[in-house]
Amino acid sequence: MLTLDNVTKNFGTKQAVSDLSFTVKPGEILGLIGQNGAGKSTTFRMIMDFIQPTKGQILWQGKQFDRTKHQIGFMPEERGLYQKESIIDQLNYFADLHRRNRFDMRLELVKWMERLNVVGKLTDKVESLSKGNAQKVQLIATMIFHPEILILDEPFSGLDPVNAQLLLDEIIRAKNEGTAIIFSTHNMDNVAKISDKLLMLKHGQTVLAGTLAEIKQTYPRLNLTVEGIEAEGFFSKYHGVTELRRVGQQTFKMKLANEDLGRLIFQDVVKNRDYVPVFEQSAPSLDEIFKQLA
Numbered sequence: 576m577l578t579l580d581n582v583t584k585n586f587g588t589k590q591a592v593s594d595l596s597f598t599v600k601p602g603e604i605l606g607l608i609g610q611n612g613a614g615k616s617t618t619f620r621m622i623m624d625f626i627q628p629t630k631g632q633i634l635w636q637g638k639q640f641d642r643t644k645h646q647i648g649f650m651p652e653e654r655g656l657y658q659k660e661s662i663i664d665q666l667n668y669f670a671d672l673h674r675r676n677r678f679d680m681r682l683e684l685v686k687w688m689e690r691l692n693v694v695g696k697l698t699d700k701v702e703s704l705s706k707g708n709a710q711k712v713q714l715i716a717t718m719i720f721h722p723e724i725l726i727l728d729e730p731f732s733g734l735d736p737v738n739a740q741l742l743l744d745e746i747i748r749a750k751n752e753g754t755a756i757i758f759s760t761h762n763m764d765n766v767a768k769i770s771d772k773l774l775m776l777k778h779g780q781t782v783l784a785g786t787l788a789e790i791k792q793t794y795p796r797l798n799l800t801v802e803g804i805e806a807e808g809f810f811s812k813y814h815g816v817t818e819l820r821r822v823g824q825q826t827f828k829m830k831l832a833n834e835d836l837g838r839l840i841f842q843d844v845v846k847n848r849d850y851v852p853v854f855e856q857s858a859p860s861l862d863e864i865f866k867q868l869a
Contacts, residue, residue: 576600577622577640577724577755582631584617584779591617592779595631599755601723604746606770607759610869614779615759616652619726622757623649635724646673648722652729654713656701662712663697666719673720680719687715691741707738714742718749725749727758731765743769763862773861775868782868791858795834798860801844802826802853809847813840826853 577599584592592614599605607615620626622633624640633640657665663681670680684697691711695704701712710733718725727746731739739762746769750756760766766773767787775783783790801810805825810816815832822828831837837856844851859867 576636577757578632578634578637579618579622580632580634582618582621582628582633584614584621584626585629590779592621592628592776595776595779595781597774597784599724599757601753601755602750603771604750604756604758604769606766606773607757607776608761608763608766608773608783608865609759609776612778613776615776616728617779618776619649619651619728619757619759622724622726623647646720646722646724648717648720648725650713650717650727650730652732654710656709656713656716658702659700661698661700662695665701665712666716669716669720675720683719684715687719691715691745692738706733707735710734711738711741714745718745721749721752722754725754725756725758727756729760730758731760731762739765763860763865767861775865777868783864787861790861790864794858794864796837796856796858797831797834798828798855798857798863799831799837799840800826800828800853800855800857801840801851803848803851804844810840816840831856 579595579597582592582595583590595618597605607618609615617626621628622640663684666680666684667677670677691714693711694708701709704712714730717727730742734742743765746756746758770787772786773783773790774781802823803825804810804827807819807821807827810819810827810829813836815836816829817832818830820828841854844854
């Protein structure tokens, strides 16, 4: 288990991370979110032991973490492949660093490239690959050695929905193999899809932590979607309905001033309609929560 215990990092008079604490167990995914400059990359660099915390501890299985003794995969936001080198030469180099057999790595590399639909040959130089294919090769270089800890900084950047789903599938595969995973992204849908728990930083401080279900329980259900009503006037008569908008011929989305108003609208809808395909009263989405806190 990876543990950060009251970790703080100062750069001169600037505090980049303040009293940060969390755990990530093997086979668990933590979604680390926040605006640019919130402290996410600083946190990653401290875990990687590139920089030292000003105070606090970073532990693995209860002992001081030493990245030289554990398999750790890191995919930085600034991609780190050598543009003039071929795919196979780069992976051979990484295999040597990880003290892995080159032949075994090559066999596995072929499987990875097929699974991720990488368009290119092992002998192709990175500079000849499309941005998406180069990013997939970067992911392979990060994950092929089956790390105990996997850190992915903005892994979905620049990927189309199909390739983003391939990446999500590989993250889930690593989770199922027992890898402890931390990833950051500005795509809240992807965070909500695969994160076992979330942590949001703002100016280096934790402003949100827990599972998505736990977080949503702290917010009232003020979003309402109703399908099966044609007239906008049906909803505008209620005091407390705001941001009313039509999203289909018979579908409306709106905000409510309070949760009880939803019950009143439901009673009126049922009373006036034989069939209502959709009546959904929900808490804000993770994207909405992120925007509120940011």
